[in-house]
Amino acid sequence: MSGAPLLDISDLRISFKSDTGYMNAVAGVSLSLRPGETVGLVGESGCGKSVTSLSIMRLLPKTAKIEGSIRFEGKDLLGLKESEVRKYRGNDISMIFQEPMSALNPVLRIEDQISEPLRMHRKMSKREMHDRVVELLRSVGIPRPEQIAKEYPHQLSGGMRQRVMIAMAMACEPKLLIADEPTTALDVTVQAQILDLLRQLQAKNNMALLLITHDLGVVAEMCERVIVMYAGKVVEEGDVRSVFRNPQHPYTVGLLNSIPKLTGERERLTPIKGNVPSLANMPVGCRFAPRCPFAKEICRTEHPPLTKVAAGSRVSCWLAEEAVAQ
């Protein structure tokens, strides 16, 4: 826990305008990443994890109302002008997305796409640029990099496209890589290759990784810390071991119990009852209360604060609050 954080998000609130008023997609999220650290951001669809990541890159549409602060190396990204943001985007901070086919430009050759961040941020001759692209392709494990550089995205398989995306993100050796469901569209054996690659690149460049996923297996394997989100709020945060061994929030417990085990006897699953609330219809108190087996009176009326329960671990739940008070 030493040193200044690389990325520090505090009380981030994001809402989108709709016919009936503002929809609160992210409601007060705080998180921080140290240099070189891997943090997992988990949650189900609609919990606000992707919106949070897009806001770091300032990629949300203009209609989004963003409040709070996102500090990168002490500088508030939300206060920057578009031209200043561009100096960070693809340079100090890069991002890879879930669906590599829709994230790559289908009419540009691989080489032209990978060299784009280099053209933006680095002064290089054409020759140097070409060499760098080939080197990048090689570093992400692409065979025949000289030839692949001349090809188009549709000529590559899903796993190869994701490698190209990673090569592009690594072009300027970013200090922070945001990976939004990087392996969700891939098969397990390819997923294993890509995760392995990310781990190697990270160790080599001392890069921080914010890994956004719904797959708890991926988190357990890749991350040092994990942040669990539910309906636009952080419900639990801690180091991976303690969150998986000893989850505090009933939602985290429920999520872990919902996954079928890979070893031992097969037992009946214990699902979380009900459905994720819609943005237009958020419960008043704790947003998980309607589905929580332990919900009490206070849970339905007041939202619990994110409380520190142990070193580096925080939980937003009235039950944990009581336990700490005692």
Add this chain to the structure above:
Amino acid sequence: MTETLLTVSNLKKYFPIRKGVLRRTVGYVKAVDDVNFTVHKGETLGIVGESGCGKSTTGRSILRLIEPTSGDVLFQDKNLTKLSKSSLRHLRQKMQIVFQDPYASLNPRYKVGKILERPMQIHGLYTPAERSKRVRTLLERCGLDPSAANKYPHEFSGGQRQRIGIARALTLNPSLIVLDEPVSALDVSVQSQIINLLEDLQQEFGLTYLFIAHDLSVVRHISDRIAVMYLGQMAELAESLELFDNPLHPYTQALLSAIPVPDPEVKRERILLRGDLPSPANPPSGCPFHTRCKDAMDVCKAKKPVWKEVKPGHHVACHLYS
């Protein structure tokens, strides 16, 4: 559990690749290439494999939603591949399918009640009053409010829509249900609800499931036996726990080792596969897996391995075991 409900033998589905102005056939994508297996009454047979391995095509060819190229499918002592359209339609009552995407598989312009009544209408079952009563009972059985019958599909969440899809499959009292990735579009917390529902329904109605999925932990949980497919062919078939504890085929071993375990304290030896899946239009000679196999021998390039039972109930197609 020994009574056989479905026997699939030498099932093949080749999709022609056509080129040129005359649309001449220049080759075939061998989506399913000589697949053999049986499904016992009341069991769940899981079929796993990566995208493009032919698992969905297998499921659909069995129901003849895709016309198989050749092979036999025996269901309740009738050969489905030889049946006429009308007798096939009659038999379809007994075999139903639930699709992956609950958004695409329900007609958005029909109310849920009508979606569920249609199959019974088409097959001329029950009186209108009985039908609507049955719809309500089934909706309730699948965990929805009976009033759901008066709503449109868009008014439901993904999990609820999948419940509607399951209720629809049940309307005709089937004995076999093909479940084609029924939970992969759902969030984990909802996924487990649907899995439990499927297990309950199987108990209650004595259903037989063919469960097609790529999520190995889900398949392990729900299946009695699991078949692993690779490039249109069967690689291995065994009882669920046996397959996970003692995988024989190198592909199965790699596949199982690639699953991320949701436990940070488990560190596993991972077999990383080299390269990508070869194209099914141009599969490798001999064993389809030999290009990526860590144990590949000379014979693997030349000869296709035989599908054989190496232990009671444990089938594998690999030269290491012949």
